[in-house]
Amino acid sequence: MSELVNTRLxxxxxRIVLVDGAVAEVVSNPQDGVWVFxxxxxSPTDPSVVGSEEMxxxxxxxxxxxx
Amino acid sequence: xxxxGRGYRPGLVDLDRGRISREIxxxxxxxxxxxxxxxxxxxxxxxxxxxxxxPGDFFVSGMGEESVILCRDRAGQIHVFLNSCxxxxxxxxxxxxGNTPVFTCPYHGWSYASDGKLVGVPYFREAYHSTLDRAQWxxxxxxxxxxxxxxxxxxxxxxxxxxxxxxxDFAHYLDLTVNSWDGGDGGIEILGGIxxxxxxxxxxxxxxxxxxxxxxxxxxxxxxxxxxGPSGSGRRDMQERIMARRLQVSxxxxxxxTGIYVMPQGEPTPPAYAHSPVVSEYxxxxxxxxxxxxxxxxxVIGSPGEVFPNIALHPRQPRTIAVWHPxxxxxxxxxxxxxxxxxxxxxxxxxxxxxxIRYSGPGGMTEQDDMENWNYAHAASRGVIARRHPxxxxxxxxxxxxxxxxxxxxxxxxxxxxxxxxxxxxxxxxLYRRWAEFMEAPSxxxxxxxRRAGAGIVQAAE
Numbered sequence: 001m002s003e004l005v006n007t008r009l010x011x012x013x014x015r016i017v018l019v020d021g022a023v024a025e026v027v028s029n030p031q032d033g034v035w036v037f038x039x040x041x042x043s044p045t046d047p048s049v050v051g052s053e054e055m056x057x058x059x060x061x062x063x064x065x066x067x
Numbered sequence: 068x069x070x071x072g073r074g075y076r077p078g079l080v081d082l083d084r085g086r087i088s089r090e091i092x093x094x095x096x097x098x099x100x101x102x103x104x105x106x107x108x109x110x111x112x113x114x115x116x117x118x119x120x121x122p123g124d125f126f127v128s129g130m131g132e133e134s135v136i137l138c139r140d141r142a143g144q145i146h147v148f149l150n151s152c153x154x155x156x157x158x159x160x161x162x163x164x165g166n167t168p169v170f171t172c173p174y175h176g177w178s179y180a181s182d183g184k185l186v187g188v189p190y191f192r193e194a195y196h197s198t199l200d201r202a203q204w205x206x207x208x209x210x211x212x213x214x215x216x217x218x219x220x221x222x223x224x225x226x227x228x229x230x231x232x233x234x235x236d237f238a239h240y241l242d243l244t245v246n247s248w249d250g251g252d253g254g255i256e257i258l259g260g261i262x263x264x265x266x267x268x269x270x271x272x273x274x275x276x277x278x279x280x281x282x283x284x285x286x287x288x289x290x291x292x293x294x295x296g297p298s299g300s301g302r303r304d305m306q307e308r309i310m311a312r313r314l315q316v317s318x319x320x321x322x323x324x325t326g327i328y329v330m331p332q333g334e335p336t337p338p339a340y341a342h343s344p345v346v347s348e349y350x351x352x353x354x355x356x357x358x359x360x361x362x363x364x365x366x367v368i369g370s371p372g373e374v375f376p377n378i379a380l381h382p383r384q385p386r387t388i389a390v391w392h393p394x395x396x397x398x399x400x401x402x403x404x405x406x407x408x409x410x411x412x413x414x415x416x417x418x419x420x421x422x423x424i425r426y427s428g429p430g431g432m433t434e435q436d437d438m439e440n441w442n443y444a445h446a447a448s449r450g451v452i453a454r455r456h457p458x459x460x461x462x463x464x465x466x467x468x469x470x471x472x473x474x475x476x477x478x479x480x481x482x483x484x485x486x487x488x489x490x491x492x493x494x495x496x497x498l499y500r501r502w503a504e505f506m507e508a509p510s511x512x513x514x515x516x517x518r519r520a521g522a523g524i525v526q527a528a529e
Contacts, residue, residue, distance in 0.1 A: 028168065030167060030168045030169045030171065032167075032169065032171035032173075032178070033171075033173075034171045034173070034176045034178065034187075035169065035171060035176070035178050035187050037168075055169075055178065055186060055187040057176060057187070057189045057190070058176075059189065
């Protein structure tokens with residue numbers, strides 16, 4: 001099991017894996033420990049979101065992936 | 068005079084007899100009524116635009132008991148929001164000030180953009196099945212907001228008049244605080260941070276003190292003796308007192324009031340700030356410019372005043388605005404903003420900073436005197452025996468003038484000339500006249516008395 005991700009440390013450009021298997025790239029971080037702004041790179045459950053930018057909830061982030 | 072134990076009722080403010088019941092200061096029931104009747108309907112000062120110059124900047128302020136966020140959104144628009152998450156009420160911002168793209172509630176994670184829109188809802192798709200109408204759940208925004216020469220004012224009541232109408236002719240006097248000193252468009256800015264502190268008294272004690280009450284000057288005798296003023300004597304430069312008319316001015320239908328000095332025609336404003344030639348020269352130049360720009364009105368020199376209900380103005384030496392936030396019937400949270408001309412040289416700003424903090428705030432020598440009075444006056448008025456005995460507000464009753472003019476200068480408002488009388492409670496009565504009107508009026512239809520013929524709800528005794 002991967003370690004809990006500290007969202008406050010996520011910098012723009014970091015790629016994150018979400019709990020549903022999607023991968024997104026951090027665009028900006030408000031440093032609130034709850035959300036990051038990220039752009040979807042892939043999404044096995046909903047391909048329509050790929051390319052879009054969304055706020056990602058900290059508890060939906062499963063891991064950091066090598067870019 | 069009514070006795071203890073009930074809420075507001077007519078007669079507690081008896082201006083015919085110049086008496087005001089202690090109940091209005093110490094009653095928990097009346098305090099609770101004030102929150103709805105006054106603070107939910109009156110225009111309140113929340114900050115200055117110089118505190119939020121950039122998109123995303125915010126400053127957490129207060130309106131009555133409510134915590135509010137003064138912020139500038141990404142598009143540069145200024146907003147004032149209730150600092151409370153729409154989901155369970157947690158404060159969405161617990162910092163005093165800063166810059167942020169979003170205000171995120173730490174409780175369940177709802178997140179709001181700087182324009183108040185709800186932009187982040189955890190498990191929106193999964194738990195809410197994408198059905199929550201986020202447009203309905205943005206931060207609660209004030210009903211009205213006004214940027215008056217950089218000072219930001221807000222109101223919860225959409226039926227309230229515009230801020231300019233709320234001020235009426237008092238705008239002339241507010242300008243003495245918010246205009247740059249030379250009367251031009253340069254503007255003012257906040258100097259340093261906001262001083263905040265708690266004192267154990269009802270908010271109306273400091274409010275009435277700053278209406279222009281000069282009767283309490285004896286309290287500051289020790290400061291005057293210490294000579295903390297910027298020329299080395301007294302606590303302020305007050306040479307104008309020797310030659311000017313000294314006036315108390317009340318706006319009867321608005322509830323605002325202030326003291327002013329009016330210089331004789333053709334007489335320049337006396338020199339000040341003798342401890343610093345640079346500062347002294349700066350203000351001499353500004354005074355000259357002010358006279359040139361404003362003509363006869365340039366003869367008016369500001370003195371402490373109050374925008375109804377709880378915003379104290381101190382236009383000169385030091386130049387500050389204070390808000391007396393109600394924190395229960397027996398406690399007030401004081402917030403004091405300090406101002407300087409934006410265009411003033413750094414040496415002037417530094418000199419003023421030192422002088423301001425020597426004078427005002429919780430560590431200021433003059434304000435300490437005031438706080439001691441308010442604290443003990445409140446404490447000594449709470450007992451069941453004390454409550455039976457009203458305060459006296461009879462000083463100067465019947466000596467006010469409706470159309471005051473001196474040496475060709477007409478003064479807006481109802482005026483009490485205290486040049487010879489030394490003191491009056493004219494302005495204090497005006498505060499409580501309006502306070503009673505707010506406590507009794509069901510809506511702004513009744514409060515906007517100037518829009519209709521006839522007198523206000525509480526008949527003026529003067």
